[in-house]
Amino acid sequence: MRQIRYASWVKPFLTSLVLLGALCCFFDPVRYLGWGLLLQSAYLAVGYVCIYVAEVESDLMTEAKREAGDWNRLIVALSIYRHAHPAQAEATQRLQDLNRRFWREYMTSRRYLLRSELQPNSDFEARFEVCNALARQWLEQVQAKVAQGQVEPEAAQREGIEAMVGLRG
């Protein structure tokens, strides 16, 4: 299980906020402040959960990048390219949109296939391999487009996204 290190005062602070809030709820002049402090505690608890989920997500992303290649470098390269070549800015932006969509679909398919892996079904395992192969192929394709300065999206990119979505079918 993922562990996040917080400063030693965080837990006592949150606990005392809950206790103070609960205590205030019993006394009339500060009753609503008590509810407010409890609400504040709930708000902070949601923050705790948000960070936990973000960290778990980040772990999944790191693992995916290890298998498919670091697509963040591609995102940065596209962004830099768009600003270095204002004449091609619109085409680059279209490619950026497709690129982001592709990686979102990749993560969705990856999650779907990883969940399904629990079932004894070798078809999913094969699809998982295809999923990573498609991602590597996309990375190479788009990197080559940027290197050659031909950033206008082509049919191959749209097909790549469709193929990725199709893996969940």
Added chain:
Amino acid sequence: MKATTSRAFRKRYINVYSYADFDNFEDFFLYLHLNRLVLWMHFFGAFVSIPMLPWALYMACFQQTFWPVLLYLGLYYGCGFSSHFLNDGRISRTTPDYGPSYFYVININFRILTGKMREYEQNYIKKYPHTLWLYDKSLPPPQWVQEREQKVGGQR
């Protein structure tokens, strides 16, 4: 991070990067909130207003007194929106994902409270170093920005 560029400069160029330049909405959201003053105003607004909400709702529903609700809204949303306007010269651009942005605000506020913001920022800096020129005066902006700045004689 501490913004060393001028408000006018950030106002001119903060919209240069859009959602398309980032891996996900969370990173784009952080880009728009990198300015430390913006972050702290968000934090202040949320931290002060939330304990007030039950009382404000009680006053509105049972006492027909509406100024506490207005005060709550002014603090919660007012601090957020005005932080962008006062520090970066623009109001928030997170409208397409307004719902999820609530969770990112909560996430960032909790990080500020618990001292986890620096680590979060460092990850961003590692991931998107090319966007930092907007906030950091010592970093060179893209060529077209330099040319435009020379033309208009703008101050960074």
